Amino acid sequence: MTEQTHFVEIRHAQKSFGALEVLKDISLNVERGQIVGIIGSSGSGKSTLLRAINDLDPLTGGEIWLDGVQVNKTLPHRQYEKHINEMRQNVGMVFQHFNLFPHMTARENVTMAPKLLKGLSQADVDKLAEEQLDKVGMLERIDYYPSQLSGGQKQRVAIARALAMKPKLMLFDEATSALDPELVEEVNLVMKKLAEEHMTMIIVTHEMDFAASVCDRVLFMDKGVVVEEGPPSVLFKNPTQDRTREFLRKHIEGAS
């Protein structure tokens, strides 16, 4: 089968690091505008799955499709690089450790890629920076360097940087895990705002409350497989699998 009917389609994803199999035949569809949460303990493969979607961690088997185009298709190196660079412009990614460019101000972090890849004029680029940083509430820090910002502020700039490429899909890889507890909310609020704008998002998270409040669907992963999935109201309240119950029990106890 090659015809693609879903916005994001993961077919039989398989990933091994040597003898270690971290993803075992995972299939998953995400529709346009959907918000999917992925939960699971560390080592469950959830980050690897997320990173496979934009080919940061290429799969060893299976296919990833995005909006009618196969992401991980077989091409000669040069063509593949060109294909993947174009594909990645449509997929924003937010990292646990922000990965802001320390030698650039917030403005430069946001505008570097659009300027370089889309050839925007200086005026357009300035407008874009102001727009995107305003959206995450960071306009007044536009000319600050990352070292002058708090963790929450850095992550908001990182989100603005991803949004500046006008992506069709946003991937969040534990975006709030590295933050002090009091800084989590400001980042969550930005993500909620995106959810209200119907941005398609795949969110790897440790925060059950947040997943419950924004996600349309939540997947629980363990040992490289999706154990259970469903709307948060069902998955969090009435999980059918023992492993899910066990994880949630530990997590909710641990959190409170």
Add this chain to the structure above:
Amino acid sequence: MDIDLMLKVYPFFLEAAWVTIVLSVLTAILGLICGTLGAAARLSRFALLRFLGAAYVSVFRGTPALIQLFILYFGGPQIGIQLDAFEAGVIGLGINAGAYMTETIRGAIIAIDKGQREAARTLGLSSWQATYKVILPQSARLMVRPLGVNLNMLIKATALVAAIAVVELTYTAQRYIGSTYKPFEMFLLAGILYMIIIYVTGRGVAWLDRKVQIN
């Protein structure tokens, strides 16, 4: 100590010091070129280039610079390489310094957190764009000090070309010993001039290092 004699020969030593400086500058330029190419080879995605880069470093760091100079200058004509002493000095020392700089530059590149490259690539930048927009500007800051150390070593290594009769500081000192029989004064004078050159260079490196740091 014969201060009068030192003052008398001083102008000739100053002239020789210029040769040492020119030699150092040319060697440093060639070294940087070789070091950049070497680092690029060592970090290449092609195994053959990585091997050649590693071989370059181990051969030129694994043998005395003096032997390398002798092979080039005395052995060169046998295999069709005719160089005058100054050219052989620049090329020999430059390639040698490049081996050390290869490791300095490579180290400064791999020291950058891999999340930086990932963030650049996820925005759609090509590997090369990520390198020159994101990695190199950060690596450059890490490179200045260790390259300064390489430069310090390189300036001192130029003394070796006295052995192939390039008329620089060390050779000039030896030559004046022949006519004055005052090795203490002559070598001391050469040493003082080396120290001035290295001190000034060191200040320059420290200035550049402050200049490139972020905040």
